[in-house]
Amino acid sequence: MYNNATPGPSPRIRKVKGRVEINIQQCKGCSLCITECKEHALTLSQEINKKGYRYAIAHNELCTGCVNCALVCPDAVISVYRTKVQKTSPASPQNIEQP
Secondary structure, three states: OOOOOOOOOOOOOOOEEEEEEEOOOOOOOOOHHHHHOOOOOEEEEEEEOOOOOEEEEEOHHHOOOOOHHHHHOOOOOEEEEEEEOOOOOOOOOOOOOOO
């Protein structure tokens, strides 16, 4: 677990990127998803939802789309979407502007 003084891991270049959506009003803050996430893409909020629970927050720049968080969520409030990352081509002589 990371504290406020220690920054989390930086995003890596990946072939597949994930996007996590959490229904924060239904989340009970059990932290199972946070424990299961190997990329540390989920944290627990400081705020509370309408049910009085702290809820999970997604940091999608770290998400790989593995769906482990959604699989362990007992209330099924997590959805994960995967997208393929577009490769950027290196600068070729034709793409470089001339002064």
